[in-house]
Amino acid sequence: MDITTDRSQTFYRRLSFILLIILWLVLFIIDIMMGKVEIKVSELWNAIFQSSQHSDAQLILYNFRLPKAIAAVLAGVALGISGLLTQTYFRNPLAGPDVLGVSAGASLGVAVVVLVFSQFMPTYFFTVAGSWTIILAACIGAGLTMSMITLIASMIRDHVTLLVLGLMVGAAFSSIITVIQYLSNESLLKSFVVWGFGSIRHLTFSHLAVMTPFVILGTVLAFLSIKSLNALLLGEKYAQTLGIHVNRARLLIFFSIIFLAGTITAFCGPIAFVAITVPHLSRMLFRTNDHFVLIPASLMIGGVMVLLSDILSQWPGSDISLPINALTSLMGIPLIIAILLRRKMG
Template structure:
């Protein structure tokens, strides 16, 4: 019967892959720690050197958890956007949501300093600024999309919002001090490291809220696969579900951008990659699938980021673009069109 396939095998395989990537990720780093020692730290045992326990518990483990959260959250927000805008090219980056978050943070770091207001720059304040910024840009895109029917136009409008944002950021950086500018630029490189367990807990709570909202929207997401008119004729409250989906996306993409900086392409690419494995559009399968796939891909990107030059970690944003952009091109060339 409809949707019989439970996709048990791919789900089990991906969970195992996630575990494997997670362990590989925490085994890599500037200090070489034997794998058996890492396992013993994870299982709460003793290690030969106390510093190893410290590195694993306070540096590598938080970073790996952060990679899982970031990958999962961005992938879900990409999936939500692609269904809501009925466009395979939609994603938190393309629609200007991430630029909105950047604008929020830019105003917080540089704007406040320029105006002489001192703000306490805690990560919670970052999160609020980025979420507010992304929510505002999404609202603007949505209000335009109500008037413009063509989804191509909406994407272009998203790109335009992106340019406006970077222009405003440009003006702000022109007037701000070198120290503040550097702070902003480092944020915009994106980084999964330097997260405290408390910050991770906060991010986890925000992301769980976003994912719970997505679960509540599952039924209307499936209805939206037939378009808004059909969804309405099947009893979906379009306005309410649209708000729910947008709210979830800005929570997910906004809070991640706040903590990790703008991370490109994961949101756009993961839903497509997932559809290659899980050949379905049913969101009840896709939602858990993109969470797994997003986490795996982000862990791989982070492993690459710290691999070649073990002394330094490369900016994660660059890695996801280098991995993500060719994947999208490959999909377009090989599959001719992105069926979604």
């Protein structure tokens, strides 16, 4: 590459990252201000910088809006990275933890422990230990599903068959969860609702305190895998001849995916089409497959996408608040269809 294009490329990338950070901050602030009770800029200012006054705005801000916005960011970051890693791990550009049933596996893990524990200790899940149990169950559920899909992928070379099988696994798990919900008593149902299957709006700072370390751990594992991920783009054989310990590398990526996807599913429920869409947006924007660029890019774009969905789901002036899952799907699906059509039509 000659030096001028090299430089202009670096400049373009830096500019894109700066713009993404600005967009992130702007959306974060808008997300905090919006909701059933609108917080004005001046109120926001006072709530943050004049903490002596205990205003309503401050109460709403610290108890509801801030945890919600932080959860949106965490969910976006985690889903963006886990989607990117899943696609490279399976060498399948249409893979994602949701598409392959890994998220549903995490949900099933949560549903099972909630079923078991709530029989004996109905209030267990309101404790911090309860949060840890939930996350552990989600990660185990996600891990078992990932292992199963990895095994299937090693036997089946066809990309589309793998996706269809993944979707069926996911549908089967969701059905089992529905059955569990129907069979459960009232207090159990309440536990499900408290754990907010499909919402980031019930989360408090104590939940975030458990989620954050897991998301950070998953992200660190992803960053540590940059070189292996790049080598794995060429397939396992090439990666091995490039000096990568493939099994060790895949194990790190595996844990990164289940920590990220499992944690978010456990606390926020299914948020569809973020994981599959974000890596494609990152590749389009930065025009590369280098994970050194793609991991931070997916992290930023994931945050932007979930924040934006959350803002749109509670459009100002209306009392309706839509499930965030519907918004992310409506944003992601057209893009995925466009990518599919472009691939198939050449």
